[in-house]
Amino acid sequence: MRISSLINALRLVALCVPMVVACADVDPRDAKSPNIILILTDDQGWGATSLLVDPEVPESRSDYFRTPNIERLAAQGMRFTRAYAPHPN
Numbered sequence: 001m002r003i004s005s006l007i008n009a010l011r012l013v014a015l016c017v018p019m020v021v022a023c024a025d026v027d028p029r030d031a032k033s034p035n036i037i038l039i040l041t042d043d044q045g046w047g048a049t050s051l052l053v054d055p056e057v058p059e060s061r062s063d064y065f066r067t068p069n070i071e072r073l074a075a076q077g078m079r080f081t082r083a084y085a086p087h088p089n
Contacts, residue, residue: 047061051074
């Protein structure tokens, strides 16, 4: 593993751990806010799910892969689709 990849992974963990610790003491019966599910993947392109990411780009969905749960989650929640990075650096 390259050192830069390790540093980036440690940064991600450093960002996520405080959120998990802050939410650990919350009683689910007292929660009035919606739940948040963050799906973070590595090396996943637009065509890696059966979800149509951009209606103007037909290649933004896969005809091969079937991901009905991802489609259901996207239909019921919010999608943030403008975080694409063309290069890891």
